[in-house]
Amino acid sequence: MALIRSSHEANDNSDCCQLPNGCRRPIDGPAARDGRRVIVTGERLLVPVSDSQTLRQTVAYAVRDAVEGEDRYDAIHFVYPATRRVTGAASAEPAQELLERVAVWADEDLGDDDELAVETALIGTDVYLFSPGDYVELFDEYTTEHGIDSVLLDPEFDPGGGTPLLPSLESELRRSGITVEVAPVERGTRRARLVRRTGLGQFVLLAGLSYGFYLLVGGSLSTFDLVTGAISAGIVATVLWRVSLTGPVQPGRLFARVGRMLLFTPYLLKEIVVANLDIAYVVLHPSLPIDPKMVEFDAAVWSELSVTTLANSITLTPGTLSVDVTRQHFTVHTLTEGAREDLLDGGLERAVRFVFYGRSAARAPGPRERGDDGGEES
Template sequence: MAVERLLVPVEKSVTLRRTVGYAVETALDSAADRVEIHFVAAMTYEAESPGGTESIEEAEELLERLTVWAYEDANEEAFDVETAVIGTDRYLFSPRDFGDRLADYADDHGIDLIILDPEYLPGSSAPMLQPLEHQLESHGLDFEEAPVEPARRSGQLITPGGASRLGALFAVSFGFYLVLGDPTYPFDLVTGAVSGLIVAITLSHVTFSRPPTLRQTPIRALRFVVYVPYLLYEIVKANVAVSIAILRPSMPIEPRMTRLRSTVWGGLPLTTLANSITLTPGTLTVRANDQNLIVHTLIPDAREDLFDGGLERGVRFVFYGRDAARIPSPRERDDAEIIGEEER
């Protein structure tokens, strides 16, 4: 069985998201029977150095994010993703150091092609006497630079990919509005359409990391249809729990501010999760920034459900597929906490 292996060295950059998309497209266009994409993060200092452990954790978190992005772009088409953090056993300083370490990894794993993020500058604080490409070339490795550019703001309403962004966000906003209202009531239909159009015009450029495709959108729509009954169930369950807490003589209400680091990325998935939490009685999303959510919880049961990550798992299923739904819960990842609990 023919296997093709792609290596993508990664670090945080403005073009990383698009580089991942290009790597996935390259994998899906391959004629090989099976394709592997290897995302590799190289450390710039030893693991034992001050702050090393934190940086390794950040690298692993970035690799986890890239894995979700890759499966999201692949839309469940078959390929394998491997991740690794390299350079923890020795100090990496110059492009030569990085090139040698990447070459070692490529040799060990039979890499056929290296795809470089155009903004990938490992060890950028070091004098760049020779570019990384020169080092890879000296090792006889095949590589190419991903033909991607940083996202640019545009004053045009319809840009390349803008129509699909606009239409997709309008459909999601309009559908979500009708879930809360009455789809048989003309007033709700009109106000929902107007609200959805306003949201689509103002937020379509920042909601999607890449234009939705005809291949992805219908599948996500079907997943969303599956998700809505689950969301309604959670809303009803939370209503009952809050009502019981209010009606009990002891009034077991314990309002707390909680912090949740979610495993969803991108404007639309994070917005969907934040709104789903807010729609569930007993929880209110106060702030959403990147992956971080600040949520007010009214009763312990609401807090436990939040930490168990049911809604987060459902949103991951909608946007990233079944594999992403298996990611551990915030409680299992130790990504949820009560703010100020230590002082109490």
């Protein structure tokens, strides 16, 4: 019989088998009614969770280890560290759904004679988590508050969905004095499809780009360079044409996009120059009027290339730095109020939309007009 308590607020301290470390009490459950006196030590286990291929196996291992392992546990705390600031119920919904699934899995894995408190919590909603040290600080605060001495890590724990976090996180936790174990579960082999369906258009485009780059770097139009460039371009296109392009080539759309990119380039250079002057004024001002803040917003750009272009354009503009991008969700550090206002007004976003989607898309509203104030925090 499982005692399930789901808490989506990390500061919810209502009682649910909350025993101080070292305290013992008998459990009144099926095992006790069968005449077996079950003693619970009050030990608790922390299991950080993120959506991964091995999460289900990790939950099963945690429950099995809690009720059958050498170190019996009175409670398991499954926590989801928020990778970005949670501003409302809608932004917390995916995490809450995952925690609810975890609680259901844990209940399924418990036998009829097992007594175990299972708690879930969404933590770190009011802080920005970036480095392994940030996560360790958050987990250390939670374990101290709830009297937890051990942490079990999912081998594919990756809350940010980007750079692998586990090796450095594990070592940082050990240095902080917390007992850490990585769940010994099987990890499936993930094989992304490398070779894609391609046509002659992709081959010609890649060969042309390679040929032009070769001549540009060589700086010569001699017969030797023209011939060797053609041979090199042919080799590059033959080797890479099935892996380097993500879709079919549409010449009309491609040339239109290249033309719009030529218009975008001087606009971006102008924005960089203006931002440089603003930052120079701030640096040279006696009172150094900076106002650094983190802002978050969802950009109205939809392809990988357009998202990357916008993120790089933001970083190239002095006073703003793209810190994290998850699909269309941007986290940007802004140095001054002016830089922040310009970012949320959406000038760069509209320019990038113009490049990739045309003139009509450029007229769409920016973040502030869409009601996104950036969720500003220092």
